[in-house]
Amino acid sequence: MTTRMDSPSPTRLDRRCDRCGAAATVRVILSTGHDLLFCGHHAREHRPALEAAGARLSTQA
Ligand SMILES: [Zn+2]
Known part of the structure; x- marks a missing residue:
């Protein structure tokens, strides 16, 4: 029931650099x-x- 902010978000389809x-x-x-x-x-x-x-940075595959 605990929603962690640092959990992956599998619903994010568009994984592109914001810059x-x-x-x-x-x-x-x-x-x-x-x-x-x-x-x-x-x-x-x-x-x-x-x-x-x-901020925390996490590397994605
Ligand atoms: Zn970039």
């Missing part, structure tokens, strides 16, 4: 509970700022 539209390889869970998807390039670029803001 450039490339295939997403990294999911970012913000401290607010929202999530973002980034390609490897943008995940790497934004990672320091995201982690500084308390």
